[in-house]
Amino acid sequence: MHGTSHLFIPGPTNVPEEVRRAMNVPMEDMRAPDFGDFVTGLLTDIKKTFRLKNGRVFIFPSSGTGAWESAITNTLAAGDRVLMSRFGQFSLLWVEMAERLGLEVDLCEVEWGKGVPVEDYAAKLNADTDHQIKAVFATHNETATGVSSDVAAVRRALDDANHPALLFVDGVSAIGSIEFEMDKWGVDLAVAGSQKGFMLPAGLGFLGASDKALAINASNSEKMPRAYFNFADMIALNDTGYFPYTPPTQLLRGLRVSLDLMLGDGMEAIWARHTFLAEGVRRAVAAWDGCELVARGPEWASDTVSAIYTPEGVDARDVIAGAYGKYRTSLGSGLNKLAGRAFRIGHLGSLNSVMLCGALSAAEMALMDAGARITPGAGVAAALEHYRTAKA
């Protein structure tokens, strides 16, 4: 079949040509005398994408899940009480990990389609006068439901309660794509991964740690077993520009170029681009009869991924299979209880309005093929009008 395939899952995302070319290099000596300067430059520049001045960003050879684990094992102890909320497959998995690692999870169950329940958090923090809660967790962008939460408001809830708990944020599908301010929001541990907004293959887990998180880590060195993801080992070697184990050098060469691209664009411009692109998708969904966003209102709708309920009687699995089989377009599946009921369009990373119109065309055709009664072209027309007239 001629032409290219189209990837519109919310990760891995499309890798820019210049990043791909930068990774097509021979193996190199990760202990070479000049490799340290290269790594130091990466460690300095990646902090700018997290909006972090002090503290550190760790680069682990892992996926984002490894950075989740590192954040917990390096700063908490088994039996610690933590405040978490569950409203989609990713927040669900983070809760599961916390429980496996022995944390005592104070869990807020939230309807899928909404996000972090800031008022419930505030009430629990205010009631916790003897500071039993050691950490508060927020999934900034729930990739399964296309829901973004207000992390700044979680920080305000902590401050209003004068509560010293650490603030953990899963920013895997947020950091590098939508507004994220690690310093300004007082985030202590921020998790990201290479294959989403950073426009790289999977294989690097990024973890931002505030000075407060690093100080707690240094003072509780034996509280929870930690080995591969131990901050101390990473800090000792990173300070010289090297790693405690073999780093994936090609991915690091790619990261150099993706950071150059991102910082060249500027974070504010990247955030605005994601809002602009997402709005076209939302217009299309609104124009598809019987379809609606899983997000329960515009205040929850994510700028990096849209999860879309199919019309009554239309199986989302047929839409996804049809888009892939007939139109060579990968759409994201409905995860967990959204299986069959929703599909997802990833709109983060390296993409533009015309690429997204391709995805919307494929989704629209696949929806009709699967039985949706949509006026042909309705969704795509709504998106075109937005992309043509709105300020990019």
Ligand SMILES: *Cc1c(COP(=O)(O)O)cnc(C)c1O
């Ligand atoms: C993708 C994703 C993860 C998991 O990251 P992996 O790199 O697959 O380990 C965690 N949280 C969110 C919100 C994600 O989107």
